[in-house]
Amino acid sequence: MDSRLSSITDDKLLKEFLHYLKSDDKINLQTKRAIYLQILCVNCPINTTSIKWDYIDFAEKTWTISANEMKMGYSHQMALSTYAIKILKEQSQFCIINNGFVFPSFNRERRLHRDSLNKEKLLKIGISDETTEIALLG
Numbered sequence: 001m002d003s004r005l006s007s008i009t010d011d012k013l014l015k016e017f018l019h020y021l022k023s024d025d026k027i028n029l030q031t032k033r034a035i036y037l038q039i040l041c042v043n044c045p046i047n048t049t050s051i052k053w054d055y056i057d058f059a060e061k062t063w064t065i066s067a068n069e070m071k072m073g074y075s076h077q078m079a080l081s082t083y084a085i086k087i088l089k090e091q092s093q094f095c096i097i098n099n100g101f102v103f104p105s106f107n108r109e110r111r112l113h114r115d116s117l118n119k120e121k122l123l124k125i126g127i128s129d130e131t132t133e134i135a136l137l138g
Helices: 011-023 029-041 045-049 082-094 119-124
Strands: 062-065 076-079
Touching: 011 029, 029 045, 029 082
Parallel strands: none
Antiparallel strands: 062 076
């Protein structure tokens, strides 16, 4: 069974999702920032939640994932938009754990769990079932 979720293809659903994400107070801010970064950079959730500060070059506005962390074994570099940079800078100001991860956690993996960005989690916090026809690349 293919467990991946479909992507947003409807402008109305995208608008509804972004409005909900912005206005919802049940999702903690770190998770919101991870979701925004996920949308902007179109990565697999594991790459977004595993991002380390060492991977970010603010001067060059790039995010580089090393080859040993990529499934295909090739390094991957992405240009970061102004808004992505803003999200990362905001995250750095409010990051309460300094363990190298952009989205740290007290869990065993020491980072935000990738399931924080999944459909079931979003359903539990109140995003409608119709809206969850969308996903954050999974």
